[in-house]
Amino acid sequence: MVSIESAATPGTSSLPAARVRRIIKEDKDIFACGSDSLFLISRATEYFIDSLVRESYEFSRLDKRKTVQYKDMAKAVQSIEQYDFLTDIIPPTVSLKKNTN
Amino acid sequence: MSDYEGGPANDDDLSLPRATVYKLIAEMLPDDVACAKDTRDLLLDCCNEFIHLIASESNEICEKEAKKTIAAEHVLAALRELGFEKYVGEVEEAYGEHRQQQTKDRGRKSTKLNRLGLSEEELLRSQEFLFAQARMRFQNQAAQGAPDGGGGSGGGSA
Numbered sequence: 628m629v630s631i632e633s634a635a636t637p638g639t640s641s642l643p644a645a646r647v648r649r650i651i652k653e654d655k656d657i658f659a660c661g662s663d664s665l666f667l668i669s670r671a672t673e674y675f676i677d678s679l680v681r682e683s684y685e686f687s688r689l690d691k692r693k694t695v696q697y698k699d700m701a702k703a704v705q706s707i708e709q710y711d712f713l714t715d716i717i718p719p720t721v722s723l724k725k726n727t728n
Numbered sequence: 729m730s731d732y733e734g735g736p737a738n739d740d741d742l743s744l745p746r747a748t749v750y751k752l753i754a755e756m757l758p759d760d761v762a763c764a765k766d767t768r769d770l771l772l773d774c775c776n777e778f779i780h781l782i783a784s785e786s787n788e789i790c791e792k793e794a795k796k797t798i799a800a801e802h803v804l805a806a807l808r809e810l811g812f813e814k815y816v817g818e819v820e821e822a823y824g825e826h827r828q829q830q831t832k833d834r835g836r837k838s839t840k841l842n843r844l845g846l847s848e849e850e851l852l853r854s855q856e857f858l859f860a861q862a863r864m865r866f867q868n869q870a871a872q873g874a875p876d877g878g879g880g881s882g883g884g885s886a
Contacts, residue, residue, distance in 0.1 A: 675778045
């Protein structure tokens with residue numbers, strides 16, 4: 628995996644810490660998150676973006692397109708087990724033929 | 729609203745800043761490849777889900793250790809647990825750099841005094857001494873009569 632050059636300074640994240648913290652805090656079960664952990668979660672998210680974008684792009688390439696489209700990302704989510712948690716927000720596009728009754 | 733960060737006013741709309749994520753996407757794709765707008769927005773939602781997922785799993789691991797604050801090792805364990813081991817190596821590396829940065833910032837503040845090699849007591853004594861000297865100088869000036877009565881520092885109060 629390509630390593631991400633994050634911001635100008637090493638050991639920083641491109642994602643704003645305060646915003647990431649607010650997103651985390653939406654979970655009422657979470658009591659507190661250390662700033663180191665916050666940093667790790669930010670970085671992990673950057674790697675997640677990197678992976679998902681590249682994997683989606685693979686499907687665009689297979690289709691000989693230069694634009695990554697919704698269906699490419701849907702296929703990427705369907706095909707990778709670790710992305711199962713995303714199936715609710717990316718319902719796979721169902722072919723109309725299947726629904727004829 | 730006094731939200732200086734400029735984030736969404738309503739917490740329900742909370743997500744990562746669009747511009748930042750769009751820029752990351754562009755950096756990750758080849759120059760001649762674009763990403764459709766609805767796809768970029770979808771990615772934003774996916775990021776939210778991912779953050780919630782990792783945070784939640786980290787929290788569970790944290791609670792199992794009877795701790796209340798999510799620590800770095802909880803996050804790393806969560807990543808492994810959720811099948812994201814491939815991120816762990818690079819995240820750990822970034823963590824190392826992060827801590828180096830922090831030590832550098834902290835170090836800059838303390839080395840000047842540390843280098844003198846004086847104990848706190850000695851530092852206090854020398855500070856008192858310097859104050860006493862300054863006081864004497866001031867009193868001498870006053871005794872000689874300061875020129876125009878306005879030469880010293882200290883702004884006049886209206």
